[in-house]
Amino acid sequence: MSNYAIETKDLGRVYKIRGNKKESQIRKELIALQDVNLTVERGELFGLLGPNGAGKTTLIKILTTLLAPTSGWARVAAHDVIKTPNLVRPLINMVSGGESSGYGLLTVRENLWMFSQFYGMPSKEANERIVELLKIVGLEDRIHTKSSDLSTGLRQKMNIVRGFLTNPEVLFLDEPTLGLDVGASRDVRKLIRGWLDADKNRTLLLTTHYMVEAEELCDRVAIINKGRVLACDTPANLKRDLQRDAIFEIETSPLNGLTDKMLAEQAEVKKAALTETDGGAKLELVLVDESALATVINILTQKNIKVLRFTKREPTLEDVFMERVGQRMEDVEKEEAPNESK
Amino acid sequence: MKANERLVYSASEKVTGWRLFIKTILARSYPRIIGQQREKSWIFFEIFMPMLAVSAYVYVYRAIGAPEEYVGFVVVGGAMTAFWMNVLWSMSSQLYWEKETGNLALYIMAPNSMMAVLLGMALGGLVATTLRAAAIIVLGTLMFQVQFTVTSFSQLFAVFFLAMTALYGMGMMSASLFLLLSREAWHISNLAQEPIYLVSGFYFPIKSFDFWVAAAASFIPLTLGLDAMRQLIFPSGASLGFLNVNVEIAVLIVLCVVFLIGAKFLLDYMERLAIREGRITENRR
Numbered sequence: 001m002s003n004y005a006i007e008t009k010d011l012g013r014v015y016k017i018r019g020n021k022k023e024s025q026i027r028k029e030l031i032a033l034q035d036v037n038l039t040v041e042r043g044e045l046f047g048l049l050g051p052n053g054a055g056k057t058t059l060i061k062i063l064t065t066l067l068a069p070t071s072g073w074a075r076v077a078a079h080d081v082i083k084t085p086n087l088v089r090p091l092i093n094m095v096s097g098g099e100s101s102g103y104g105l106l107t108v109r110e111n112l113w114m115f116s117q118f119y120g121m122p123s124k125e126a127n128e129r130i131v132e133l134l135k136i137v138g139l140e141d142r143i144h145t146k147s148s149d150l151s152t153g154l155r156q157k158m159n160i161v162r163g164f165l166t167n168p169e170v171l172f173l174d175e176p177t178l179g180l181d182v183g184a185s186r187d188v189r190k191l192i193r194g195w196l197d198a199d200k201n202r203t204l205l206l207t208t209h210y211m212v213e214a215e216e217l218c219d220r221v222a223i224i225n226k227g228r229v230l231a232c233d234t235p236a237n238l239k240r241d242l243q244r245d246a247i248f249e250i251e252t253s254p255l256n257g258l259t260d261k262m263l264a265e266q267a268e269v270k271k272a273a274l275t276e277t278d279g280g281a282k283l284e285l286v287l288v289d290e291s292a293l294a295t296v297i298n299i300l301t302q303k304n305i306k307v308l309r310f311t312k313r314e315p316t317l318e319d320v321f322m323e324r325v326g327q328r329m330e331d332v333e334k335e336e337a338p339n340e341s342k
Numbered sequence: 343m344k345a346n347e348r349l350v351y352s353a354s355e356k357v358t359g360w361r362l363f364i365k366t367i368l369a370r371s372y373p374r375i376i377g378q379q380r381e382k383s384w385i386f387f388e389i390f391m392p393m394l395a396v397s398a399y400v401y402v403y404r405a406i407g408a409p410e411e412y413v414g415f416v417v418v419g420g421a422m423t424a425f426w427m428n429v430l431w432s433m434s435s436q437l438y439w440e441k442e443t444g445n446l447a448l449y450i451m452a453p454n455s456m457m458a459v460l461l462g463m464a465l466g467g468l469v470a471t472t473l474r475a476a477a478i479i480v481l482g483t484l485m486f487q488v489q490f491t492v493t494s495f496s497q498l499f500a501v502f503f504l505a506m507t508a509l510y511g512m513g514m515m516s517a518s519l520f521l522l523l524s525r526e527a528w529h530i531s532n533l534a535q536e537p538i539y540l541v542s543g544f545y546f547p548i549k550s551f552d553f554w555v556a557a558a559a560s561f562i563p564l565t566l567g568l569d570a571m572r573q574l575i576f577p578s579g580a581s582l583g584f585l586n587v588n589v590e591i592a593v594l595i596v597l598c599v600v601f602l603i604g605a606k607f608l609l610d611y612m613e614r615l616a617i618r619e620g621r622i623t624e625n626r627r
Contacts, residue, residue, distance in 0.1 A: 015620060061623065064451050068618045090356070090453035101444040105377035117369030118452035118459075120356035129354075146380075167354050 005170050005203035006040035006063060010072035012227075013058050032058040034227040036072070040220075043200040045192070047218030048207040049317065051332040055227040056207040057096075060172050063205070064094045077169050090119070092170045095163035097156065097178030104148025108139065108158050111147050112165055119166040126165065133161040136194075137187050152179045160188055164195060170203045171195075177213060189217060209329070211317040221317065223324050225332065230324045235317055242315035242323060245270060246290045249313060250283040253306040263299065268292030273328050280308065286323060358453070366454040370462025374432070374470050388424060388474045393481060396420035399545045400486050411576045412546070414490065417482030418575070419544035421475040422568055425509060426538060428471040430531050433463060433513030437520050438527035446521075447623045456609055460517055464510035490575045497587060498574045504594035505567025511601030512563060518608040521616050538562060543569065547582040556584050563597050566590040 013033040033055045040046040048056045061067035063076050065085040073080060079087040102111035109130055116126035134140040137157040142150065147158060156179050163171055173192075177185040196202055208214050214221050215235050222232040231238060255274060263272035263285070271286040287293060290312070300307060322328050327335075357365065378384065399416040440446040449459045482488060492498055520527045541559040542548070548556045548569055559565045570590040573579040584590075616622050 013620075061620075064447075066447050066451060066617065066622045067620050086453070089451060090358070092451065094447075094451060096444065099444040101448055103373040103377055105380050106373055110372065110377070114369045114372055115448065115452075117365045118449065118454040120358055120362040120365055120453065121354055122357070125354055166356075 003041055004039050004075070004078070005042045005044065006038065006046070006074070006076055006205060008036050008038045008059075008063075008072065008074040011036040011038075011059070011062065011069050011074055012071035013055075013062065013067065014070045031227050033062075033069070036224075036227075036229055038222060038229065038232065040203060040205060042203055043196070044219045045196055045204045045206065045217055047214040047221040048205065048224055049211070049214050049221050049321065049329075050207075050224035051209075051329045053333075054224045056224055057174055058227075059224075060094065060174050060205070060207065064092055064172055065089060091168060092172065093119075093163045093166050093168040094172040094174065095159050095176055097175030098152070099159055100155070101159065101162075102147050105146060107144050107146055108134070108150070109143045111158065112162055115162050116165050121166060129165055130161065133164055133191075136191050137161060138184065153181060153184060156180055157184060157188075160191070164191065169201065170205070173204065173206045175207055175209065177208070177210065185213070189213070192217060211321070211329075215317050223321055225325050231320065238317065238320045239315040242286065242319055244289075245315070245323075246287040246292065247313055247315055247319055248283075248285045248287065248293060248296075248310055250285065250296070250300075250310040251277075251308045252281050252283060252300060253308065254279070255281045256303045256305055258299070258303050258305060263296065266292075266295055266299070268295050271322050271326070273322060273331065281305075284319075284322070284328070286319060362454055363458045366458035367462040367465060370459050371466030371469065374463065374466025378466075378470050384474065388427075389477045389481065392420050392423055392478055393485075395423075395545075396478070396482055397485075409578065410489075411578050411582070413486050414488040414576050415547060415572055415582075416545050417479060417486065417488050418572060419546075419568060420482060421478040422564055423539065423544050424471050424474045424478065425468075425506065426542070426544075426564055427535075428467045429509055429513035430535060430538075432467050433460075433510065434516040434520055434534075435527040435531045436463060437517050438523055441521075441621075441623065444623070450613065450617075450622055456613060457514075457606055460514040460605065460609065463517075464514060467513075468506055468510060491577050492575050494574055497591070498571060500591060501567055501570040501574065501587070501594065504591060504598055505563050505570075508563035508594055508597035508601055509567070511598055511605055514605035515601050515608055518605060518612045521609075521612040522619070522621055538564075541565065547572065547584070549582055549584050560584075560593060561597075563594060563601075566593055566597075570594075 011033055012031070012035060015030040015032055017028045017030055036059060048059065050056050058067065062069050062074055063081060065081050065088055068082055073082070075081065076088045077091045081088050102115075106114065109127070112130045113123065113126055116130075117123070131140065131143065134143055137160060139154060139157045139161070142154060147155060150158065156176075160176055163173065177188055180188065192204060192206075196204055206214070206218065218235060220232065220234050221238060223230045255276065258274070260272040260274045263269050263283070268288045269285060269292065270288060273284045275282045285296060287296070297307065318328065325332060396416050400413050403412040403416065437446060440449065449456060520530075523530070541555070542562050542565045543559070548559060548565060551559065566585070569584045570587045573583040573587050585593075
């Protein structure tokens with residue numbers, strides 16, 4: 001038996017997109033994934049970190065047998081997802097953030113029971129597990145509520161229960177805490193951890209926007225952007241590369257025309273991100289060393305910008321992302337958003 | 343770890359093979375048999391509305407002095423329209439809606455057979471619609487004093503069973519075709535609704551058609567099913583029938599085999615195609 005729960009080799013997916021009516025004859029190509037090489041060991045909680053449109057969902061769709069790659073191959077639980085999907089399917093499950101699966105006229109229990117039957121679970125056991133899982137996510141009082149009467153957050157809790165209910169060997173969670181409040185997200189994280197700790201053969205692949213979630217939960221993280229994996233390691237190792245750098249957060253008065261480009265032009269500034277706040281601004285800087293701070297302060301002084309507060313902090317995954325991609329995830333998404341709406 | 347937590351985190355024994363197939367059929371039929379009854383608007387839309395069309399034809403036939411059997415023909419036809427509507431809107435175009443909600447991806451990703459999912463949809467739809475059709479028959483019979491004289495219950499049961507199997511088989515086959523469609527599925531269903539009302543002879547005997555038109559219409563299982571049922575439950579039905587009942591039963595058997603086997607092959611092919619082209623999940627994902 002292979003030690004890898006998930007294995008991909010040169011995996012790629014190109015979508016053919018039809019243009020608008022005028023250009024309907026022209027088919028554009030969108031590269032969603034390119035040369036993705038990943039291995040996830042059994043028992044691992046593996047995180048995929050990337051902005052919207054980075055290719056995370058495409059990768060999950062391929063791994064869950066819902067989409068064929070256009071190049072390369074992928075194996076889940078040692079079975080090829082394209083050649084032998086019937087061997088993969090009994091061993092996996094998936095939950096996506098914001099999904100609206102199930103039937104609104106059925107209650108929470110009935111919906112969950114129905115999905116458990118598609119995996120061949122005995123009804124009695126399924127019903128017992130449903131009750132216990134609903135308790136863990138704090139939804140037991142809604143067991144007899146029609147799912148159409150649930151709020152988005154409660155519906156998401158139901159979906160999460162559906163994923164764990166069938167006890168898969170490899171579970172895919174695509175933005176599972178999207179739309180959940182802080183308490184509910186904490187319950188879900190507890191469920192994830194408990195489920196993985198109970199059996200070392202279980203594997204979980206998680207995609208998330210929330211860096212804190214990835215840092216707290218994941219054994220290893222892959223940073224993905226524009227269909228390519230840019231880095232893959234433990235959160236600690238990814239951050240270690242940045243530890244020789246000096247990371248500062250500076251709160252200032254209004255920017256007076258200062259741009260992040262002006263700062264990034266300085267040799268000692270590795271990365272710079274500026275955010276305007278109420279009556280001021282926040283600068284996030286990755287500097288080659290602490291002495292480079294003098295250069296930055298100098299530029300601020302020349303622009304007549306007052307430094308209100310500055311802190312030096314330990315690197316986070318957000319810094320790793322910024323270092324690898326050149327922008328913060330938030331900024332990448334802002335850039336991608338107008339393209340998506342076209 | 344507490345006992346209840348042990349249950350949650352422990353592995354479970356799951357059935358496979360034909361037992362999984364049966365479980366899937368029953369589970370997928372559940373939302374239709376139980377869930378749909380919770381929305382009481384079906385009484386208005388699926389009983390009261392068809393009764394209006396039935397009444398209109400009954401009054402036309404009575405006004406022109408048509409034989410009284412025609413009233414019975416209309417009531418039976420009105421009941422059978424419920425099955426056609428169910429196949430059209432809740433079988434053929436259903437996979438489009440399932441795709442939009444994300445259910446289709448979950449069905450395909452699970453170890454169950456998609457054929458079992460479709461059979462579950464068909465079984466659920468058949469049971470729920472039989473309730474609606476029975477209500478129309480009872481109401482129509484009481485309102486218009488329809489007289490039934492069944493010549494052979496066994497043949498009547500066989501015709502109904504075969505017509506339904508072939509009809510839902512056809513629904514399963516077209517559901518496979520609709521797997522690749524987006525919003526146009528809704529328009530195609532709309533387009534198919536009225537012509538089938540006409541050529542299937544819901545409100546008149548298809549013997550009124552030219553032979554070859556009636557023969558072509560027989561490709562739709564309801565056409566021969568209705569014709570045979572009318573011959574078996576009305577005294578003068580045989581004289582107004584298109585073909586001999588036994589011939590119609592034989593054709594229905596052929597249609598059952600063709601549609602069910604066709605559905606299986608088409609479903610497998612369409613599923614592979616949809617996975618290749620990335621059409622299993624809803625557009626926004």
